[in-house]
Amino acid sequence: MHLSTKVNTMEFSGTMQISGKAKELKAQGINVIDLSVGEPDFPTPQRIKNAAIKAMEDGHTGYTMASGIIPLRKAVGKWIKDFSGVEYNTNEIIVSNGAKHSLYNALQTIIEVGEEVIIPAPYWVTYPALVEIVDGVPVYIDTTSESNFKITPNQLKDAITDKTRALILCNPSNPTGSVYSKSELEEIGKIVIENDLYIISDEIYSRLVYDDFDYVSFPSLSPELKKKTILIEGVSKSYSMTGWRIGFTAADKEIISGMGKLQSQMTSNPASISQYAALEAISGPQDDVEDMRKIFADRREFLFKALNEIDGVKAENAKGAFYLFPDFSSFFGKSYKENKIEGSMDLAMYLIAEAKVATVPGSVFGAEGFMRIAYATSMENLAEGINRIREAVSKLG
Ligand SMILES: Cc1ncc(COP(=O)(O)O)c(C=O)c1O
Known part of the structure; x- marks a missing residue:
């Protein structure tokens, strides 16, 4: 075979x-x-399941726009703004089949063959695999428990070459649970700007933070950094919706448009019913x-x-x-x-x-x-x- x-x-x-x-x-x-x-x-909370049932009863069972229904993309914009203050228009947001799919689409949209993507280790297992699928080259930065498994600015500088296109930051981290502070993110941000990199900020665990830790979302650091950030979010973890397969990406409209093109050819829209469920998830009561x-x-x-x-x-x-x-x-x-x-x-x-x-x-x-x-x-x-x-x-x- x-x-x-x-x-x-x-x-x-x-x-x-x-x-x-x-x-x-x-x-x-x-x-x-x-x-x-x-x-x-x-x-999955009952209110969300009810919204899915209602969506079916209301006849939302056909294709939707490939990038996701407008009400959901608008709601994602509001959900992000309420959380971190960062504003995204509807054309800066795309809904995909889970955050894993969002990550794949993002990488496929920005990485040329042979370009390097920096991945701090320990890493979520899927990052290297996805970088390789799009013919990029994963470059690892090893971290230790002494630095709470976070990269230092010098480590990042050392890992950058003229082939580096992006850094993937998982914050909070799977597998370590570490979360970067504002000042740590700012130092990383400076290097991102100096080297004209993209930062893929996987914030799927952003709502699961403890001890009143002051969580900072990467694109909220500055308008300049927002432009360089591809923000990955979703409902899988914080709304207990892993099986529904809905992930969100917020980024510059050209990147989102590129991802939309790709998605329209590869999968079309994420499941219509799941989109209505996700709409209720992020816009209903958050208790x-x-x-x-x-x-x-x-x-x-x-x-x-x-x-x-x-x-x-x-x-x-x-x-x-x-x-x-x-x-x-x-x-x-x-x-x-x-x-x-x-x-x-x-x-x-x-x-x-x-x-x-x-x-x-x-x-x-x-x-x-x-x-x-x-x-x-x-x-x-x-x-x-x-x-x-x-x-x-x-x-x-
Ligand atoms: C860091 C991280 N990003 C993304 C995902 C993917 O989430 P989804 O189930 O929405 O594809 C996971 C799931 O394990 C994850 O741990």
């Missing part, structure tokens, strides 16, 4: 492989605690978003303490998203029965086999030594999952 080199050399999403393994075990009736998931465990955020905040506190109580685990607390990224490297080189732990992938496989707990190894995010633990699951599951991890790692010697 002939497959293209591009597809042959591509890998399945690492996070999806682990959650796939967890689902497989669950299907065999095994009680697996899944701390690997990247989606909220809450049902449910805050209720979910508070639940995440409590779980984060619990998980942070519980992880640090495990001998050999070091966890930093993170200000955003729904992940912690603790250091498990002290277990490397140890073994139990036939299980030898050489790295985070071995540890993830050991935890799933021995403890029936799914976690994601840091290696898939380009950060060996760490494990991504999601707290998008109930407190009971978190407590049970941590107990099982503690027991399994204590057997390693």
Whole structure:
């Protein structure tokens, strides 16, 4: 069978492989605690589901404008303005099939073959894959837990070459939960302007920020930086709507028009019913978003303490998203029965086999030594999952 080199050399999403393994075990009736998931465990709020039903009953079941219905694009503009003060016109906003699709369209629109895109590591697994799909070249900046997994201005300067076109910043970060402060973003912004780069600011977790952290959206820094920013947003995480597949991009109108052209040829519009659901999500009462955020905040506190109580685990607390990224490297080189732990992938496989707990190894995010633990699951599951991890790692010697 002939497959293209591009597809042959591509890998399945690492996070999806682990959650796939967890689902497989669950299907065999095994009680697996899944701390690997990247989606909220809450049902989509009822008001949003009702809006979808109404959309169907009202006959909104045909094609829409490829870039999304005007009322939704207007509402996205207002939603962004209410959150960060940044104003976008309707022709500066496009609705796509999930934020992943928004990212693909954005990269395909701005990257020429062989151009470099800077990706801070640890990174969300999809970024390098998407850059490669559009024939760009991912260039990584390694960060450490000492800098809270954030890049420094000098690191960014050092990574820039005459082929650099863009920087992808995930803020708050998947997988680390780190959030950049205003002054940190300003320093990055200066370098972006000096080197005439685009910044793809993935802010899909922007509404999931804790400890009253003063979250700053990248395009709000200055009108000049707004022009260089491709803002990626969506409803998947903060409205618990992962399956509805709606993502938003806000950027300069020429970029949005380019993305619209691409989308009109590739997928046409995102599902009409999902668009009406997203319209209700972002323009209806927002109490449910805050209720979910508070639940995440409590779980984060619990998980942070519980992880640090495990001998050999070091966890930093993170200000955003729904992940912690603790250091498990002290277990490397140890073994139990036939299980030898050489790295985070071995540890993830050991935890799933021995403890029936799914976690994601840091290696898939380009950060060996760490494990991504999601707290998008109930407190009971978190407590049970941590107990099982503690027991399994204590057997390693
Ligand atoms: C950082 C980040 N960006 C984008 C996405 C994609 O979101 P969507 O499900 O809307 O495609 C995810 C989902 O895991 C994510 O973690």
